[in-house]
Amino acid sequence: MAENFSNFMGGSPLNRLSWLRTSQIFLNSAIVAPETRWILFDNGKPLIATHTTSQKRTLALLPTDDVRPLLGIEPYFGQGQYEGEACSSDAPILEAARLHGPRIVFLGLKETDPFTAAALPSSDFRDPQTAVVNLRGTPFFSIDVADVQEDLVDEVIQASQLAYPDTNLTFVEPRTATTSLDIVTAAIFAEARSMVDWNGRNKFCPTCGSPSYSVWAGWKLSCMSLLPWADNTGKGPCPSSRGVQNFSHPRTDPVVIMVVMDESGEKILLGRNKKFPSKVYSALAGFVEPGESYEDAVKREMWEEAGMRVWNIRYHSGQPWPFPANLMLGFYATADSSAPIRLDLDNELEDARWYTRREVLSVLAHTSHPDANEVDEPLFKIPPSTAIAGVLIKQWAEGNVTLGYATKGNL
Numbered sequence: 327m328a329e330n331f332s333n334f335m336g337g338s339p340l341n342r343l344s345w346l347r348t349s350q351i352f353l354n355s356a357i358v359a360p361e362t363r364w365i366l367f368d369n370g371k372p373l374i375a376t377h378t379t380s381q382k383r384t385l386a387l388l389p390t391d392d393v394r395p396l397l398g399i400e401p402y403f404g405q406g407q408y409e410g411e412a413c414s415s416d417a418p419i420l421e422a423a424r425l426h427g428p429r430i431v432f433l434g435l436k437e438t439d440p441f442t443a444a445a446l447p448s449s450d451f452r453d454p455q456t457a458v459v460n461l462r463g464t465p466f467f468s469i470d471v472a473d474v475q476e477d478l479v480d481e482v483i484q485a486s487q488l489a490y491p492d493t494n495l496t497f498v499e500p501r502t503a504t505t506s507l508d509i510v511t512a513a514i515f516a517e518a519r520s521m522v523d524w525n526g527r528n529k530f531c532p533t534c535g536s537p538s539y540s541v542w543a544g545w546k547l548s549c550m551s552l553l554p555w556a557d558n559t560g561k562g563p564c565p566s567s568r569g570v571q572n573f574s575h576p577r578t579d580p581v582v583i584m585v586v587m588d589e590s591g592e593k594i595l596l597g598r599n600k601k602f603p604s605k606v607y608s609a610l611a612g613f614v615e616p617g618e619s620y621e622d623a624v625k626r627e628m629w630e631e632a633g634m635r636v637w638n639i640r641y642h643s644g645q646p647w648p649f650p651a652n653l654m655l656g657f658y659a660t661a662d663s664s665a666p667i668r669l670d671l672d673n674e675l676e677d678a679r680w681y682t683r684r685e686v687l688s689v690l691a692h693t694s695h696p697d698a699n700e701v702d703e704p705l706f707k708i709p710p711s712t713a714i715a716g717v718l719i720k721q722w723a724e725g726n727v728t729l730g731y732a733t734k735g736n737l
Contacts, residue, residue: 333645333656334509334712335516340434340466343457347542348421350404350413352454353432356465357402359458363387365433365518367470370526370650371497372515373483374506378492383506385515386495392486396474398427403543407555419548424540428474429525431544433466433517468518470526501649504712512712519648521545524576527650532573533565546574579652582623583611585718586636588663588680591729594722595661596708597632597678606707607681609715611654624657632678633668634661638729642721645714654714658727681706686723 346352356362366373366388373386399410403422406413413420424430439462471479483495500519507515521544531538531549538547550556551564566574586595596607612627614620621639628634636659645654669675685705692704709716721727 331643333643333654333714333717335504335512335646335648336644337509338434338513338517339436339510340514340517341437342434343432344545346454346457347432347545349454350401350422352457353403353422353543354401355458356432356435356461357397357430357467358390359461359465360389361461361463362390362465362467364390364393365466365468365515366393366497367468367472367519367522368479368497369470369472370500370519370523372500372503372519373495374498374503375488376494376496378494383498383503385503385507385511386486386488387511388486388488392488393469393482395478395482396428396469396471397430402427402430407553415554417554419541419552421541422543423548424544425553428469428471429522429540429544431468431518431521431525433468433514433521435461435463435465436514437463466514466518468522470522472526513646516646516648520578520646520651521576523648523650528573531564531566533571534561536564545576548574577651580614580620580623580655581611581647581652582614582620582627582655582657583609583715583718584624584628584636584639584657584659585609585715585722585727586628586634586659586661587722587727587729589660589729591727593663593680593682594686594719595632595634595663595667595678595680596706596719597675599674600676602676603707605703606709607677607679608709609656609718610675610678611715614655620655620657624659628659628661630672631669631675633671634665636661642718642727643714645717647714656714656718658718658722660729683723686719690720690723 365385375384375386401412403424404413405423405425409426413423483489486495489495504512525540525544528547529538530536534549534551536549536551539550541548549564549566551558551561552567587593597610598607610627610631612623614623624639625636628636638660640658642656642658644656647654663680667678669678689704689706689708708719711717711720
């Protein structure tokens with residue numbers, strides 16, 4: 327239904343350079359480049375810079391010199407058995423291995439001008455050594471300092487070049503932090519948070535229980551029992567050594583989220599989850615289950631949550647949702663508004679009801695009264711446009727969505 331529609335936290339500006347993640351030569355050079363910037367997290371909370379005068383918040387982007395004390399001893403990638411030792415093996419299980427210190431994720435390169443002839447990928451960037459020489463832009467890395475000594479983290483933040491007298495650096499609850507981000511940093515934040523979360527949650531091999539370690543600049547995990555120097559006396563071989571394992575790579579959980587119209591196209595069904603803030607109604611949503619297509623998931627979720635049979639399912643757009651690693655897939659569908667709404671099947675919703683276009687437009691147009699003491703709230707509330715639910719609702723309310731089948735953007 328929407329061609330090239332990019333939601334908040336989507337539209338990443340980074341060239342991820344995935345083919346260079348295996349190269350410690352490239353990574354160890356990129357990490358110390360003066361242009362490199364870091365996004366720091368503490369248990370998933372991003373480091374935010376607050377300007378004391380204007381109270382404006384931005385994502386703190388620190389240079390490598392600021393964060394170097396957090397990274398441990400060089401080499402940062404391609405580490406050997408002992409700290410400070412470079413790995414001499416070219417075995418696949420040691421490609422850009424990081425065995426010591428907190429895990430680091432290479433996010434990609436924000437190119438100075440991605441539309442010039444020098445833009446990646448090109449033949450100049452297939453070789454790691456020439457890639458470093460020809461870099462034009464800002465490499466981005468991220469790290470979560472939850473397992474780093476707290477005093478050291480505090481020292482690094484206080485000594486940062488960003489910590490001027492008029493700027494405070496603090497770790498902020500991530501959902502709150504996103505309200506301060508522009509569209510560029512929001513997209514980088516989404517990748518960074520999902521990746522550090524995945525690395526932080528998966529510290530042990532799920533097949534044998536041995537500790538895991540990072541390879542491919544944080545984009546793959548491997549079992550320490552597979553290391554050449556591992557002592558596996560009395561143990562059988564780890565099953566992860568056989569074939570490609572999905573737990574070795576980052577996972578994204580697909581979630582369908584749908585605005586359902588009645589047969590006239592003039593009403594939509596919105597629901598209120600029991601955990602929502604007061605008076606908030608939103609599009610219904612749910613995780614895609616194994617063995618389902620997206621369309622199957624839309625039908626099942628609408629039946630389970632509201633007892634509604636839906637048809638004419640059309641894809642609109644997607645949104646990365648890094649809490650922790652979801653991909654929201656927005657759909658429109660049609661249902662019979664005269665059919666009874668049932669909330670007793672999975673007991674997830676507190677309420678669900680049909681709203682007219684006029685009612686939704688009145689909520690979108692609502693502004694609070696300047697007198698804070700006067701109660702002045704809309705009939706109900708909907709999510710902001712930074713969430714795909716708010717986008718889907720607003721697109722319909724403003725007449726940008728029809729009942730017809732989509733010819734573009736349709737799955």
